[in-house]
Amino acid sequence: MTRRDRSSAAPPWPVALPAALSLLFLGLPLLALLIKAPWGRLWSILTSPTSLQALRLSLETASAATVLAFIVGVPLAWVLARAEFPGRRLARALVTVPLVLPPVVGGIALLLAFGRRGIVGQYLDSCCGITLPFTTAGVVVAEAFVAMPFLVITVEGALRGLDTRFEDAAATLGASRLGVFRRVTLPLILPSLAAGGVLTFARALGEFGATITFAGNLPGVTQTLPLAVYVGLEGDPSEAVALSLVLLAVSVIVLVALRDKWLRAGAAS
């Protein structure tokens, strides 16, 4: 009771002032975006062929990157959470690197690895004629590189926090390993899978640095929404603002969606 009283008391001004300032600092730029938005021309800008093309490409590549992340990221999360092998800590650290690495650096690293002259890319090129830079597939690779860690870390955390007694009980009752995973583990980590998926998708959708460095910028092929925003700033700044609103809206939707997932995830654990 007393604890609650203390925590709900009005904060002293040395705390309240910087707190208010930081809120303002975070909120004002977004507010400016809304104020300066070309509301009158908004619809015509957003429905212009260039915008729709960029939007479609963004949704397609971010979805593809998310699917890719699920296919290879969830098994990785399982291995990191459950398997015992030398270098596991190193592997986990490796997964978090793209999270903190400046995306441009990620783009350069991708070029050096998977570019036409890259250490792996040169063989892809010579054996199968596959070159990733300047292609839509390259955009997906760049987005997956930057965004997949969100899924891996979220799901790994969920698996590690899971009470293994449920799985053990299912196994002793005769369920196969696959059966246990499908009927017990999967439903338990479902909220985290969803949260991780949404985060991954959102991060992929907003990816800029790695994409422009690795995949380049060509409308309809590699020019995703963030690239269109950046390039738009050179020609028609109000177009860039309008496109920014779309990305802002997506971010807000993602956060609202996640809040819901977290509440459910919290209730489940």
Next chain:
Amino acid sequence: MRRALPFVAALAALALTACGSSSGATTTPGTPASSGSSSAAGPITVFAASSLKESFTAIGAAFEAANPGTKVTFNFGASSTLATQITQKAPADVFASASQKTMDTVTTAGAAASSTVFAVNTMEIATPASPAVPVASLADLARPGVKVVICQKDVPCGAAAQKLFTQNNLTVTPVSEEVDVKAVLSKVVLGEADAGIVYVTDVKAAGAKVVGVVIPKDQNVTTKYPIAPITASTNAITAKAFVDYVLSPVGQQVLAAAGFTSP
């Protein structure tokens, strides 16, 4: 699970907001403007086109040596990006653009009074040192399978590339439209692109990292580079002195050595 999620949430919040970034202008605090005399002193920030990087860095060092107490900080980027930053009141003292059109957006906005053309540049095809596909002429760029990288159309080097293709009746489908000329060059240096349309000066600056394919004069386009002191400069005397220095024989010599021609 509970413990992992706030961490992820914090990272997500960071990542979602950190979409794009551009080189911001930085002014160094340096020494304050000394006496009330009309001699150049103190720091200035020069916003200059990417293609001026090597020559202006050299001119800046020479200017500092000739005018003790001055400090020149550069912000290199696409002229159009710099123009936007200046019209949005970025703290620039001098603007050197790779096109008159871009400079005009700054003068029209009232950010600069008048500009002077200080150099002329022409285009050249940059190809990788060890090419995957041979490129020997402008016409080769239209061949299928040749990966051509140019600047995007709102950047002066992109406008010049488009003009180059149009006036030579070439249909070139680039694989990428980069944000500035140095980005085009880096795609060529890394061997990702077979050819890039850059300035003569960029090929020269890149040295052995690229091989230039000269475009005949009658097919080529030229770009004029105007320079202007920014009206809102807090160090107008030094800004003016720097502009004069670029136009002086010393400045012109550095530019000529970089491959520019005099206006």
